[in-house]
Amino acid sequence: MKKYLFLLFLIAGTAQAEPFAKGNAETGKQLIVKYDCESCHKGKMGGNGSAIYTRANRVVTSAAILIDRMEQCSGAIGKQLSEQEKLDLAAHLNQTYYHFE
Numbered sequence: 001m002k003k004y005l006f007l008l009f010l011i012a013g014t015a016q017a018e019p020f021a022k023g024n025a026e027t028g029k030q031l032i033v034k035y036d037c038e039s040c041h042k043g044k045m046g047g048n049g050s051a052i053y054t055r056a057n058r059v060v061t062s063a064a065i066l067i068d069r070m071e072q073c074s075g076a077i078g079k080q081l082s083e084q085e086k087l088d089l090a091a092h093l094n095q096t097y098y099h100f101e
């Protein structure tokens with residue numbers, strides 16, 4: 001039992017700075033392309049669209065809001081993201097742009 005507790009602490013310690021630890025950022029990056037996420041963002045922000053995540057008045061200010069926003073966006077194109085896809089996308093966006101802990 002003690003051994004497992006120790007392991008738990010170890011995992012908690014390393015995962016601390018990553019709210020989407022179960023997501024795969026590399027897969028998330030590919031999902032952005034698969035769902036053509038930047039198609040709308042481009043129209044709004046220009047460039048490759050990614051400036052939407054770093055704009056001064058960005059709407060995503062927490063890990064929970066990030067998930068909410070992705071649900072709204074994918075809903076707008078009639079797609080339902082799976083829980084794993086949400087985690088993968090969030091892991092990618094968080095590691096690249098938001099850096100929530």
Ligand code: HEC
Nearest residue numbers: 035037040041052053058059060069070073074076077089
């Ligand atoms: C139908 C068009 C559309 C599609 C497709 C779309 N988005 Fe968005 N997205 C928007 C708009 C518009 C905003 C800005 C909302 C605002 O300013 O309130 C936005 C904002 C966001 C934000 C918040 C940026 C911020 O301000 O911090 C995230 C995160 C995001 N989108 C993720 C995604 C992901 C992930 C996908 C693909 C699964 C996606 N979006 C697909 C239209 C879209």
